[in-house]
Amino acid sequence: MSLQLRFLGEVEVARAGVRVELPQSKKTRALLAYLALTGRTHRRERLCSLLWDIADDPRGALRWSLSKLRTVVDDASTPRIHADRHHVTFAGEDVWIDILHVRDALAPGVVQLPTETLQELDLLFRGEFLEDVELSDYGDFHAWYVAIREESRAMRDAIADELRQRKPVTRIVAPVLDVSKGERRLIGRELELARIEALLQTRCAHIVVLTGDYGLGKSRLLAELAARVRARNVTVLGVRAFEAEMGRPYGPWLDALRQLPGVSLETLISNQKSRDSFFSTVSDLIGARACAVMFDDVQWLDASSAELLHYVARTNRERAVLFVLAARGGELLDNEAALRVLRGLRREGMVDELELQLLTEEETVALVRALDPQADAPRIFSESGGNPLFAIELARSRGDGAGGISRLIRDRVERLPEDAAEVLRWCAVLGQSFTLRPLGHAAGRAIEPLLRALDVLERHDFLRAEPSRKDGYAFAHDVVRRAVYQELSEARRRLMHLRVAGVLEDAAEIAHHAALGGDLALAGRSCVEAARRCLRLFAGAEAEALARRGLHYAASLPERERVPLLLELHEIRFAVRRPQQLDELASEIETLAEQALDLDLPTHARLGFQLLSYLRWEVGGSEDARRHMLRAELVSRTGDARQRIVAMAEAARCLVLLERDLPRAEAMALEATALSNRAGFEPFAIPDAVGMLRLHQRKFDEARAAFQHALELARALRQRMPEFTALEHQVMTEIDAGAFARGALLAEQLIPLAQRLREGSEVPIANALAALCRYASGGHDELEPDLERLRTVDAKQRLTYVLTRAADVDVARGELVKAKQRAREALRLAEILERPSDIARAHAVLQKE
Amino acid sequence: METVLVERAFEEAVRFEDLQRLEHESAWCLELHRVKFLHTYLSKDGKRMICVYEAPDAESVRLANETAKLPFERVYTVTRY
Numbered sequence: 028m029s030l031q032l033r034f035l036g037e038v039e040v041a042r043a044g045v046r047v048e049l050p051q052s053k054k055t056r057a058l059l060a061y062l063a064l065t066g067r068t069h070r071r072e073r074l075c076s077l078l079w080d081i082a083d084d085p086r087g088a089l090r091w092s093l094s095k096l097r098t099v100v101d102d103a104s105t106p107r108i109h110a111d112r113h114h115v116t117f118a119g120e121d122v123w124i125d126i127l128h129v130r131d132a133l134a135p136g137v138v139q140l141p142t143e144t145l146q147e148l149d150l151l152f153r154g155e156f157l158e159d160v161e162l163s164d165y166g167d168f169h170a171w172y173v174a175i176r177e178e179s180r181a182m183r184d185a186i187a188d189e190l191r192q193r194k195p196v197t198r199i200v201a202p203v204l205d206v207s208k209g210e211r212r213l214i215g216r217e218l219e220l221a222r223i224e225a226l227l228q229t230r231c232a233h234i235v236v237l238t239g240d241y242g243l244g245k246s247r248l249l250a251e252l253a254a255r256v257r258a259r260n261v262t263v264l265g266v267r268a269f270e271a272e273m274g275r276p277y278g279p280w281l282d283a284l285r286q287l288p289g290v291s292l293e294t295l296i297s298n299q300k301s302r303d304s305f306f307s308t309v310s311d312l313i314g315a316r317a318c319a320v321m322f323d324d325v326q327w328l329d330a331s332s333a334e335l336l337h338y339v340a341r342t343n344r345e346r347a348v349l350f351v352l353a354a355r356g357g358e359l360l361d362n363e364a365a366l367r368v369l370r371g372l373r374r375e376g377m378v379d380e381l382e383l384q385l386l387t388e389e390e391t392v393a394l395v396r397a398l399d400p401q402a403d404a405p406r407i408f409s410e411s412g413g414n415p416l417f418a419i420e421l422a423r424s425r426g427d428g429a430g431g432i433s434r435l436i437r438d439r440v441e442r443l444p445e446d447a448a449e450v451l452r453w454c455a456v457l458g459q460s461f462t463l464r465p466l467g468h469a470a471g472r473a474i475e476p477l478l479r480a481l482d483v484l485e486r487h488d489f490l491r492a493e494p495s496r497k498d499g500y501a502f503a504h505d506v507v508r509r510a511v512y513q514e515l516s517e518a519r520r521r522l523m524h525l526r527v528a529g530v531l532e533d534a535a536e537i538a539h540h541a542a543l544g545g546d547l548a549l550a551g552r553s554c555v556e557a558a559r560r561c562l563r564l565f566a567g568a569e570a571e572a573l574a575r576r577g578l579h580y581a582a583s584l585p586e587r588e589r590v591p592l593l594l595e596l597h598e599i600r601f602a603v604r605r606p607q608q609l610d611e612l613a614s615e616i617e618t619l620a621e622q623a624l625d626l627d628l629p630t631h632a633r634l635g636f637q638l639l640s641y642l643r644w645e646v647g648g649s650e651d652a653r654r655h656m657l658r659a660e661l662v663s664r665t666g667d668a669r670q671r672i673v674a675m676a677e678a679a680r681c682l683v684l685l686e687r688d689l690p691r692a693e694a695m696a697l698e699a700t701a702l703s704n705r706a707g708f709e710p711f712a713i714p715d716a717v718g719m720l721r722l723h724q725r726k727f728d729e730a731r732a733a734f735q736h737a738l739e740l741a742r743a744l745r746q747r748m749p750e751f752t753a754l755e756h757q758v759m760t761e762i763d764a765g766a767f768a769r770g771a772l773l774a775e776q777l778i779p780l781a782q783r784l785r786e787g788s789e790v791p792i793a794n795a796l797a798a799l800c801r802y803a804s805g806g807h808d809e810l811e812p813d814l815e816r817l818r819t820v821d822a823k824q825r826l827t828y829v830l831t832r833a834a835d836v837d838v839a840r841g842e843l844v845k846a847k848q849r850a851r852e853a854l855r856l857a858e859i860l861e862r863p864s865d866i867a868r869a870h871a872v873l874q875k876e
Numbered sequence: 877m878e879t880v881l882v883e884r885a886f887e888e889a890v891r892f893e894d895l896q897r898l899e900h901e902s903a904w905c906l907e908l909h910r911v912k913f914l915h916t917y918l919s920k921d922g923k924r925m926i927c928v929y930e931a932p933d934a935e936s937v938r939l940a941n942e943t944a945k946l947p948f949e950r951v952y953t954v955t956r957y
Contacts, residue, residue, distance in 0.1 A: 677943055681908050684939070748942065786950055788935055821878060821934035821953035859932050861910075 030100060030107075031123045034060050035179060036153025036431065038160065040099050050095040051240070051357015054078045057160045057168060058092050059100070062108070062117035063124055064175065069115050077168045084363060089115075125151045126175070129182050137189045145186050145193075152183045154433050155513045163543055164273075166579045177517055212397065213251045214415075215390040216244065219381055223252060223351065226379065227259065227319075232348045234340055234372055236325075238356035239383030241506055242416025242432070245353040248383070249321050252351065261317045261349075262287070266495045268327040269459045270505075275535050275557075276331035276566030279322060280309065282495040287312060302565035306338045314343040324505075325354035330364035330568040331561075337368040340377060356382065364568065385413030398422045416504060436510040443487065450480040451489055455511040456523040458536075460493055460501035468530035469523070521545050528553075534560060535573065542580060551580040551592045558599045567603040574599040590622045591631040597638060613639060617697075624701055636698040637691070668706050675699040676712035683719045686862050693720055711740050711749040718756055723864070727764040734760060751780050751789055758796050762803070762832055771800035788822035795829045803836045808845075827856045831868040838875055846872050879914075879956060880937045882927040883949045889922030895946065902944030909936040 033039040038056045040047045049056060057078060062069070075085035093110055100107045100122075109116045129148050132140065140148075156176040163169050219237075226233040239245055246267075253263045264283040272278045284290055295308060313320065320339075322328065328336075340350060352369075359365060372378050386394065391413050392404040402422045411417035420435040440448055453470040454461060467477050481500065484490045489507055493499035502508040515523070525544030531537050538553035554577030561570035574596045581592040597616060620635025679695035682688055696716045703709045718733030734757045741749035754777050761770030774797035781789035795813035802808050810833055817826040830853035837846030850872035857865035899906070899913065906913065911931040918925045931937045934953045941948050 678904065681905055681943065685908055687908060787938055821880070822938075823933035824935055 029102070029121070031125075032059070032063055032100075032119075033125045033151075033153070034064070034157055035125050035129070035151055036155070037158050047099055049099060050092070050360075051355065052092065052095070052360040053160050053162065053358055054088070054361050055092040055095050057157070057162055057172075058089075059096050060157055060160070061168065061171065062096075062115065063119050063122070064126070065171075066117065066119060071110075071113055071115060074115060078162070078165055088363065126156065126179055129179075133182055133185070137185045140189075142190070142193055145190050149183075149186050149190060152179075152186075154431060155179075158433060158509070158513065161509065164539065164576065166542070166576070173517060213247060214394045214397070215386055216248050216251070216383075219248060219383070220252060220255065222379070222381065223349075224255060227256065227261065227347070227349055230347050231345055232340055232343050232350070232377060233379060234350040234352065234377050235379045235381060236369065237351060237353040237381045237383065238359065240357070240414070241355055242414045242504065243383040243385070244415045245383060246323050246504075247415075249323055249351060249353055253319070253321060256319045256349070261319050261347075263319045263321065265321045265323070267323040267460065267493075267501065268325060268329070268332070270324075270327045272458075272535070273327055273329045273569075275533065276329055276561050276564050276569045277335060278329060279332050280335055283320060284309065284312065286495060296564075305565065306335055307342070309335060310339045310342045313339050313348060314346045317347045319349040319351065321351045321353075323353045325352040325365055326358035326362050328362060328365045329566075331564070331566040333362075333364040333368040337371055340372060341375065344377070386415055386418070387413065391415070391418050394418055395422045416506065432506055433510040433513070436507055437514055439487070440489075440511060440514070444483060446476065447480045447483040450477065451484055451511055452515060453523065453527075454484070454490065454500070454502070455508050456515070456520065456527055456540075459505055459508055460496070460499060462496060462500070463498040465527065465530045466500075469527045533557075538573070538576070538580075542576075547580040548584055548588045548592075551577045551584065551588075551596075554580065555592065555595045555599065558596075562599065562602055570599055571603045574603070586622065587626055590619055590626060591628055594619050594623065594631050594635050594638070598634060601638060620698070621701055624705065632701070633694070633698055636701070637694040639694065639697055668702065669708060672699055672702045672706060672708065673710045673712065675702070676710050676716060680712040680716035680719070683716055683723070686723075686864060689720065689723060692716065696720065709740060711737055711744070711746065711753070714740065715749070715753060715756065718760075722756070722760055722763065725763070727760055730760045731757065747780070747784055751777065751784060754780065755792065755796070758800070759828070762796070762800065767800045767803040771797060771804060774800050788817060788820040788825055791816035791820060792822065792825040792829070795825070799829055799833055799836070802833065808833075823856045823860055824862070827853050827860065827862065827865045830856070831865055831872070834869070834872045838872060843875060846875070877930050878933055878953045880911075880929045880931050880934050880951060881954050882929065882937060882941060882951050884925040884927065884947055885949050886923050886925070886947070890918075890925070891922070892916065892918055895925070898946055899944060902940070902946075905943045906940045909940045911937050911940045
């Protein structure tokens with residue numbers, strides 16, 4: 028077959044037996060594996076949500092990945108990736124795929140196969156399934172990946188067991204080469220160092236982007252550079268970004284600032300009122316001295332840090348500040364936030380690019396000889412291809428390169444004392460970097476034995492102390508961590524991650540480990556907590572990514588845990604951005620709020636209705652008078668179900684009557700409605716409040732229906748005052764809708780009703796409304812006596828209503844002087860009452876010429 | 877702000893504390909209407925009462941008292957001389 032795909036180990040593609048260079052983006056490689064192994068047609072949205080966050084422009088990222096994959100797998104005559112606007116398919120009938128080949132070969136049963144076949148199959152396992160593609164934060168993809176990985180392990184073990192039974196072999200382990208700790212001389216890279224050092228001579232800011240594949244020595248080069256720059260009396264802030272910490276906004280920056288003398292991070296953060304002030308404070312701190320900021324592993328930089336970097340670089344253009352950013356070129360392509368910032372800085376001409384190359388034979392030989400003068404350096408060069416990390420591992424192992432670098436590292440681990448190896452496994456579960464305390468707790472070690480184990484691991488160059496963090500350690504290389512981690516069985520990993528989740532404090536990290544350990548409830552809750560922290564730090568993109576992750580975890584939880592979690596996560600997403608597809612979301616949230624009520628979770632039900640009301644009133648409406656709501660809520664929590672319904676409905680009605688905080692009024696009305704549907708009891712205040720809300724929205728038909736319902740309720744209960752109110756509101760609806768004739772008819776019914784009520788403003792308002800309808804329908808202006816009565820009984824709100832509407836009629840009839848006189852009085856009253864809609868109406872009349 | 881009087885009458889004698897409790901439970905409503913309670917006069921037989929409020933208008937006091945289920949005979953705005 029002309030095209031071969033190998034997924035058992037690092038991803039490899041060969042055409043006619045020749046290896047093809049692969050896109051370095053992990054996600055692109057993951058996509059290739061997913062498309063090729065599932066063999067189905069996939070919807071584009073599905074693929075987007077599988078591997079990309081919303082903030083990454085997933086459709087664009089998918090398009091880009093597909094275009095890269097086409098160059099790898101398509102032939103001129105045989106296109107293999109078929110994509111239209113909605114679907115993507117990988118046509119792989121004629122493609123050889125290692126794992127599928129093994130699966131087919133094993134179908135008759137492992138015992139049926141001849142030994143040679145089994146040996147051939149065994150050789151196909153170059154390492155773990157998709158060894159170089161670990162995307163554990165993408166839940167759906169990860170679940171698929173774990174399933175296939177477990178299948179591939181089972182196949183590998185079955186083959187190995189069978190072979191062992193047929194022909195037992197003794198493994199020969201090469202003697203260990205003890206690499207003692209201590210700074211090794213840097214070999215090569217003089218040109219790169221000279222170029223960067225020259226930039227320090229100019230008195231302006233530079234950004235050096237140092238890219239290269241893994242193991243080429245970027246971190247080593249940074250360390251050397253830091254030492255040289257320090258010798259020039261320049262402050263060096265050296266930090267790393269970590270993959271597991273992309274949800275920790277500003278993580279690397281905070282690590283960097285901690286290294287500045289006299290800077291208290293806590294004071295710095297707590298003093299910030301806004302993102303802008305935080306940015307400019309950091310920028311001033313960096314620009315205040317000759318400074319070099321070195322970020323390692325920028326491919327994992329979080330979005331907020333990337334933005335801050337952009338800001339600090341731009342605002343310090345004219346200062347002697349050097350930024351060195353080291354990244355794995357390919358994986359950098361997966362980090363849209365970092366790419367965006369680099370594009371911006373490139374446009375401003377601030378970026379110098381340096382791509383690290385493989386070492387020459389001469390350099391590789393020098394490197395190997397420095398480690399082990401007896402080593403077969405030329406062979407190591409040809410096996411490692413000049414990759415220094417690989418060369419060092421080969422020199423140490425004194426073995427051959429079959430099975431790749433991971434196998435070499437695993438062999439080294441096997442030769443460690445058992446206690447150190449066990450601690451190393453805990454380190455690998457904790458992540459690329461970690462601190463002493465959680466490691467000790469998770470690994471169940473007291474400080475002394477722990478330090479002894481760490482000492483061994485440092486001496487053998489598995490770990491290094493991480494100077495930018497107190498008691499911090501990091502793996503010497505990510506490849507080392509991955510090799511150790513992948514040796515753990517799935518069941519063991521889950522248990523270890525769960526234990527780690529139990530000893531950590533940072534919510535984002537807990538979420539990460541709890542999810543890998545299978546405790547999705549803890550993972551979801553931690554996402555909420557971490558996202559809230561992000562919001563406090565003005566890191567919207569991270570908060571949203573965490574919320575999205577939380578939504579994914581929540582989906583498979585039992586209802587009692589799922590419903591409240593989903594509501595909180597939606598709340599966070601609202602805080603970040605105005606949601607799209609409002610209708611769909613509204614119905615989802617309404618269902619959740621109802622479920623919360625069923626589950627007797629009143630706080631979350633209230634949250635749901637509140638969110639719903641924001642959706643209904645559209646995001647960004649008035650948000651004042653929160654304190655009023657608190658009082659109302661206090662009331663609504665007391666008493667039995669009926670009392671609670673009444674209290675909530677009355678509070679809603681009160682808010683809308685006074686035009687205070689309409690979104691909250693809507694929320695409370697919705698909640699009261701839902702509660703009353705359950706209780707089979709409906710107080711008058713609910714439809715009355717809903718009607719007034721619809722009247723404010725000028726949805727007249729809905730308002731009419733609500734008031735009619737309120738009227739029927741009041742009549743059924745023989746409650747005169749509510750009956751009057753409902754009818755009065757019906758009249759007002761007709762007036763505002765311009766249906767004056769209908770309003771007049773209803774107002775005539777209102778008068779006898781008012782007369783049966785106790786003394787108050789009901790009779791004058793009924794008469795005034797009737798007079799207003801007659802006046803608007805072309806009759807005489809007979810309003811004044813009733814207006815005077817309203818003044819006497821001091822009913823300012825009702826008076827304002829009639830005055831503003833009468834003024835509108837005056838304008839329509841061309842009686843501007845009278846209109847303005849009424850509008851002036853209305854304005855004065857509306858200002859006393861603080862009614863925005865009447866103030867606006869009065870002003871509108873006063874503007875008329 | 878206006879000074880508003882509320883006249884109340886009861887068939888049976890009431891205690892000031894009972895009415896105060898009712899009013900307290902509806903404090904949110906009074907606050908929303910910006911109605912501020914000033915003071916109360918209660919007759920010796922406990923059957924008549926006059927309450928004095930400060931409010932934007934008499935109607936606000938009426939509405940707040942209705943919502944709070946506080947019984948009243950009359951509500952009106954007064955001027956002090």
